[in-house]
């Protein structure tokens with residue numbers, strides 16, 4: 001097999017990280033449903049436990065099916081290594097908890113997925129990991145929020161729910177100037193649309209529950225380590241720089257210089273905290289990824305057509321989809337996502353919140369549910385659901401008002417989607 005990193009994207013999506021099974025010749029990645037793996041000797045067992053050699057021991061920390069998914073997504077993102085976890089939410093949590101200890105801070109985009117904002121508030125209140133929200137979305141706004149206690153910068157590549165495309169290179173330049181790792185949540189783009197590491201990101205996270213899995217069947221998350229950030233700062237990143245007494249003084253940065261952040265996430269995040277991904281979910285996600293490049297093309301084309309239809313409709317007040325000509329953020333779309341800014345976006349009706357609710361209830365084909373990025377088209381009212389737990393000012397910063405409707409456009413024939421939207425709009429006064 002050629003080296004995964006030299007293959008082109010669509011080939012990687014099908015082949016990277018998984019070869020025919022050496023034991024049986026099975027062409028599809030087998031699902032290894034086993035908690036434990038038999039050791040050859042007590043020495044081997046001790047070596048694996050001490051991290052002196054790699055190998056499978058217990059599926060909470062690593063499993064062959066999950067490892068195939070990790071290798072595939074690492075190849076797609078151009079990362080050195082990846083760690084799969086139980087959900088996108090645990091991916092974001094483990095990144096923050098691995099990077100920082102109590103009393104340290106990170107600069108975060110004010111415009112983030114509601115679940116991430118809620119998590120950040122809780123980690124602040126209970127564990128004193130302090131988010132410093134930028135005042136705006138420009139690189140200067142991120143820079144202005146940095147203090148001596150800042151340990152990372154966190155943002156999304158394309159923002160859930162309003163499809164804003166972030167200036168990743170501008171923010172990466174700020175991060176580099178201040179010696180901080182840049183963490184990008186790439187869920188809404190998927191590596192088919194944006195590979196943040198190519199634009200300067202150091203850590204990439206995903207909810208694989210969305211485009212990567214693609215069919216809305218399984219919850220999962222992943223953390224990718226670009227492997228090039230210089231962690232060598234004695235006063236910070238202690239899981240990477242300081243000896244682990246319970247691993248005979250292991251210093252992660254010295255033993256694993258190519259992928260120290262991924263190793264720290266696995267040791268602390270999976271061995272200690274424990275939110276591992278099931279091999280079954282890894283298998284389903286791998287299967288989904290095989291068609292990712294094709295699906296993303298159609299997701300983008302359908303979303304553009306639906307957004308254009310809505311923009312011209314007399315009952316529609318505004319559409320937030322920067323993939324349309326003349327929309328704010330058009331330049332960033334051209335620069336980072338020429339294929340289009342994904343298929344999740346928001347819009348509002350002139351009739352405000354009552355019309356938004358009536359519209360969602362009037363849809364037949366498009367499902368009223370809270371996932372995104374799956375092959376079926378979906379609609380939700382974020383202010384009363386996904387963004388409900390936020391304070392009004394946080395909701396406003398995240399671009400969610402009472403009048404906002406979020407759509408996730410799927411792969412159906414676009415004429416049927418527009419017909420469904422048309423009949424739901426016709427029911428409004």
Ligand SMILES: *Cc1c(COP(=O)(O)O)cnc(C)c1O
Pocket residue numbers: 087088089090092113115116156160185187188206207208209210219220221372
């Ligand atoms: C859905 C989502 C998450 C959380 O992922 P889960 O798999 O639902 O836990 C995190 N970030 C973004 C941008 C998301 O859309």
